[in-house]
Amino acid sequence: MSVLALLLAATTSVRVLVPIVGSVVGANDVRWKTGVQLQNDTHDEMFVALRLPAAPDSQAIAFTLPPGATQTFSDVVNEAFGIDAALSPLEVETMGKRSVRVTASVYAVSSAGVTKPEPIPIAYADSTYPVRTLNGLSFSDTFRTNIGLVNLSDRDAEFTLAVQRISGRNIAVARLTIPPSSLSHTSIQTLFPLIAKGDDFMVVIETSAPNTYVYGSVIDNTTSDARFIQPTIGAPEAQYGILTAHE
Numbered sequence: 001m002s003v004l005a006l007l008l009a010a011t012t013s014v015r016v017l018v019p020i021v022g023s024v025v026g027a028n029d030v031r032w033k034t035g036v037q038l039q040n041d042t043h044d045e046m047f048v049a050l051r052l053p054a055a056p057d058s059q060a061i062a063f064t065l066p067p068g069a070t071q072t073f074s075d076v077v078n079e080a081f082g083i084d085a086a087l088s089p090l091e092v093e094t095m096g097k098r099s100v101r102v103t104a105s106v107y108a109v110s111s112a113g114v115t116k117p118e119p120i121p122i123a124y125a126d127s128t129y130p131v132r133t134l135n136g137l138s139f140s141d142t143f144r145t146n147i148g149l150v151n152l153s154d155r156d157a158e159f160t161l162a163v164q165r166i167s168g169r170n171i172a173v174a175r176l177t178i179p180p181s182s183l184s185h186t187s188i189q190t191l192f193p194l195i196a197k198g199d200d201f202m203v204v205i206e207t208s209a210p211n212t213y214v215y216g217s218v219i220d221n222t223t224s225d226a227r228f229i230q231p232t233i234g235a236p237e238a239q240y241g242i243l244t245a246h247e
Contacts, residue, residue, distance in 0.1 A: 014099040017123040018090040019215045020148055020185065021052070021104065023077035025085070027144075030224050031109045035117060036076040036090065039101040040065035047095040050080055053152055054088035054183040065100060076104075087185055089150050089213070099124065106217075108224040115223065121230045123213060130208060132231035134216040137188060137201040143218050145188040147203060150213040151178040157209030163192050164202050167236035171195055178212075204235045 021034035040046045046065045052058040058081045065071055073079045077086050094100050105117035137145045151157035157178045162170040172192045178184050188203070189195070205214050216229030 011095050012097055013093050013095050014097065015091055015093045016099050016102055017152075017213065018092065018102065018104045018120060019123060019150060019213050020087070020106075020120065020183070020217075021076050021090040022087040022106075023075055023083070023085055024087050026108075027219075027221070028224065029110065033075045033107060033109060034077065034090075034120070035105050035107065036073045036080075037103045038065065038071045038092065039103075040067060040069050041101055042098065043067050044096075046100055048100055049091075049093045049095075050076075051091040051093070052077070052081060052083075052086060052088040053091060053181045054150075055081070055083065055086040056181075058083055058086065058088075088183055089152065091152075106226055106228065108226065110224060112224075115225050118226045118228050120228050128210045128212060129233050131204065131206050131235045132214050132233060133235055134203045134205070134214065134229050134231055136218070136227075136229060137203060137216055138199045138218050139188050139195065139201065140197045140199060142221060143199070144221060145201070146217045146219070147184075147186055147188055147191060148213075148215040148217070149176060149178050149184040149186075149205070150215075151180060151182055151209065151211070152213070153209055153211040154180050155209075156180065157207055157212050159209075159212075159214075160206045161191060162204045162206075163188070163195055164204060164236075165198065165200070167202070202236065205231070206235075 049062040051060045102122050104120040107117040108115040159176045161174045174191045218227045
């Protein structure tokens with residue numbers, strides 16, 4: 001165990017999660033990057049550690065933030081970790097009883113310029129829920145959708161996903177097993193290859209595994225503008241077990 005890990009384990013700390021950060025090349029030769037800002041809005045110095053749990057070759061970094069100071073990374077994967085390409089959640093751990101204020105956004109860089117940064121919601125609390133729903137998804141000539149499944153536990157996590165157009169009526173069901181400390185970032189048409197094109201899909205996701213998170217991203221195929229989809233808790237209709245009940 002590293003000196004940093006021993007130090008954090010021996011003291012009280014608060015951990016928050018940016019569900020997805022990256023520096024990767026996507027469709028149409030677009031480079032996707034993530035900006036992260038950490039702000040110490042207290043009167044005390046804060047000790048902060050950053051980790052990319054789904055990037056196994058990365059090393060945690062740590063630094064102090066003076067009172068009122070802000071640390072900004074315009075491309076957190078490259079600037080903070082020295083990695084040219086990676087896709088992972090970002091763990092921000094602050095020593096003490098209060099976290100630094102965290103903001104994050106994703107943007108695309110291409111020959112046409114840079115897109116407007118899209119905010120990424122931050123998970124400040126336990127993200128373990130048995131059923132979560134991603135609403136407002138699209139798969140068409142205009143838009144494409146990616147589904148993210150995050151497993152930060154120490155064992156495999158099994159996810160069951162159901163795509164719906166009408167609440168409670170499954171069009172198709174998929175099951176994935178995600179290894180520990182890893183991320184699946186997959187297009188909706190790869191998960192559900194037989195679905196027809198359309199807008200306003202929802203995907204209901206069920207898992208009993210702890211320390212998991214889900215998200216969606218809808219991308220304009222022409223402009224590369226992105227919209228981050230934060231999950232709502234629970235299914236649109238019925239309770240736990242909805243995904244297997246309608247197969």
